[in-house]
Amino acid sequence: MRINQAPKPLLTHEGGPASPIQPIDELRRTVLACLLWEDGFYESGESIGNRIKQLVPQCKPHEVAELAIEARKKQRLRHAPLLLVRELARDPNRFSVAPTLCRVIQRADELAEFLALYWADGKKPLAKQVKKGLACAFRKFEEYHLAKYNRDATIKLRDVLFMVHAKPVNDEQAALWKRLAEGTLATPDTWEVALSGGADKKEVFERLLREGKLGYMALLRNLRNMQQAEVEPALVFEALAAGAQKSKALPFRYVAAARAVPAWESPIDQAMQASMGTMDKLAGTTVVLVDVSGSMDAKLSAKSDLTRLDAAAALAVLVRGICADVRVFTFSEKVVETPARTGMALIDAINRSQPHHGTLLGSAIETLRETVKCDRRADGGSCRAADRARLHHQRGLAPKRRELWRLDENQRLV
Numbered sequence: 001m002r003i004n005q006a007p008k009p010l011l012t013h014e015g016g017p018a019s020p021i022q023p024i025d026e027l028r029r030t031v032l033a034c035l036l037w038e039d040g041f042y043e044s045g046e047s048i049g050n051r052i053k054q055l056v057p058q059c060k061p062h063e064v065a066e067l068a069i070e071a072r073k074k075q076r077l078r079h080a081p082l083l084l085v086r087e088l089a090r091d092p093n094r095f096s097v098a099p100t101l102c103r104v105i106q107r108a109d110e111l112a113e114f115l116a117l118y119w120a121d122g123k124k125p126l127a128k129q130v131k132k133g134l135a136c137a138f139r140k141f142e143e144y145h146l147a148k149y150n151r152d153a154t155i156k157l158r159d160v161l162f163m164v165h166a167k168p169v170n171d172e173q174a175a176l177w178k179r180l181a182e183g184t185l186a187t188p189d190t191w192e193v194a195l196s197g198g199a200d201k202k203e204v205f206e207r208l209l210r211e212g213k214l215g216y217m218a219l220l221r222n223l224r225n226m227q228q229a230e231v232e233p234a235l236v237f238e239a240l241a242a243g244a245q246k247s248k249a250l251p252f253r254y255v256a257a258a259r260a261v262p263a264w265e266s267p268i269d270q271a272m273q274a275s276m277g278t279m280d281k282l283a284g285t286t287v288v289l290v291d292v293s294g295s296m297d298a299k300l301s302a303k304s305d306l307t308r309l310d311a312a313a314a315l316a317v318l319v320r321g322i323c324a325d326v327r328v329f330t331f332s333e334k335v336v337e338t339p340a341r342t343g344m345a346l347i348d349a350i351n352r353s354q355p356h357h358g359t360l361l362g363s364a365i366e367t368l369r370e371t372v373k374c375d376r377r378a379d380g381g382s383c384r385a386a387d388r389a390r391l392h393h394q395r396g397l398a399p400k401r402r403e404l405w406r407l408d409e410n411q412r413l414v
Contacts, residue, residue, distance in 0.1 A: 013042045023058035024067075030055070031071055036079040038302065041295040049083065056087035061095030064088055072104045076248065079117075082110060085133075086117045092127045101133025108141045109149035111160045126163060135166035143176055147185040158183075189213060191222065201229035209235045216243040220253050223268075224260040237267040244274040251275075251314035256306050258344060269343040276321035285374045286323040288316050290350055292330040293359040313350040317343060327372065331364035333357050 010018045021029075030051055037045040056064055064084055072081040081104045089097045105111060111134060118130065126134075138161060150157050158181050168174040179185050187193055191214060194204040205226050208214040214222075219239055226236055254272035258265040296309035320326045320342055328338045328346065330353040338349040 023055050024060065024063045027052065027055040027059055027064070028067055031067060031077070031080045031084065032075055034080065035301050036077075036083060038300075041298055041308075052080070052083055053087055056084060057091070061088055065095065065097070065100040068100055069103050072106060076250070078107075078110065079113070082114050082117055086114065089118070089127055089130050092129055096129050097127075098129045098132035098136065101130065102136035105134075105137035105140075107149065108145045108157065109151070111137060112151075112153060112155040112157060115155050115160060115163075131164045134160060134164040138164065138166045139169055139173065143179070143186055144188050146176070146180055147188045148190060150180065150185060191218060201225065202231055205229060205231045206235055209239050214239065216247045217249060217253070219243065220249060220257045223257050223264060227261050227264065233264070236264070240267055240271040241274065244271040245278050247275050249275065250311075251318045252300075252306055252311040255310050255314045255344075255347060256304075259305060265344060272317065273321060273343050276318060279322045282323045285325040285327065286319065287368060287372055287374050288319050288326060288328045289335075289364060289368065290316055290328065290330045291332075291359065291361070292350065292353060292356050293332045294356050295359065297356055309351060309356070310347070313347040316350060317346050320346060329364070329368065329372075330354060331359075331361065333360050335364045335367045 010020055012018045030048060034040065034048050035045075036052075037049055039045045040048065065088065068081040068084040068088075071077045071084070085097055085101050085104055088095050088100070101114070105114065114134065115126075118124075118126070146157060161177060161180060166177070168177055176185075189208075191204055191208055194208075195201060205214070205222070209219075209231070219236075223236065251272055254268050254275075258268045261268070290309075290312050292309060296312065297307050300306050300308055300311055316328050320328065328350070330336050330338060330350055332354055334354060336353045338346065338353055341349050
């Protein structure tokens, strides 16, 4: 076998020339543009997960830790950050994962979920740093949260508590953990508990709405149930409007809600646009290029009713809502500018802008470079959107500010 050979060219999935990037940049792109374990258009969820595992040891531990925290707290991903920390924990001498694990765990059920990941390739004793991180995270949760996620799964919350030997901060917390261990936690007042007990749907939802005890995500996900149960619409619409500005729901959640209950699209649309009202506005002209090729018609995940295009179009709505001046274009086999609409009307315009065929991104960027200028005062001057995008692509960088944003098939701005 001859060793002294010319290096093989780096190619994309479809055979085009590609630029090499650093492992941390590849890891960042992979983590922030995936729904862990869910298949993408070009690769399986399993291969995506394996690539994350392979990239972590090639990166500086503190950079992986920062990415895990960003993915959980800013991008609101749940499983990918846990996987990053689990891979960091494989070498206890390389990095102290306890502080990162404590910050990444934001929901009580993630305590047991992390252990499930930790033991995915065989049960083993917990590393000291893992115990410390889980113990730290355990102290965050009150009785309501522990009771809500105290599920009858393979790994239970009480199992985690026993294994990490967490020390309570006071007598009240010690008593709470004792109730968890004994299975005597107070039953949480949630819609799931009430309905599983046989209560009337209409009465349950109307009571929780009046008392402000229905979370916003639960509200969006249960609109169809409320309509079918004949819940008073005024109560539902008031809750939608009241919680919109404080909600952390991404735009595609509103799209899913409107698809589930078409008759209520108008108040859902108003809530979606109100949710952007408190965000800082970006000055200048912004150009948005949305992929409407055939791959975007695939489902977001195995259990989702939404397509990747639905999610991308919903993010275009978000960009229009927070930018002073926006022009939205779509590309497949040509470039088409959409009407200057907002909300659900913009999503419809993007979907219907052109046939969903090929993915001629290169020619789309060239077209915009020649015909469209953007002026972002945040940069202190004018720029050509596609010139910036092409330069960042050539360098393999993820810039802090970009004048051309592409909404990709995994609902991220790239």
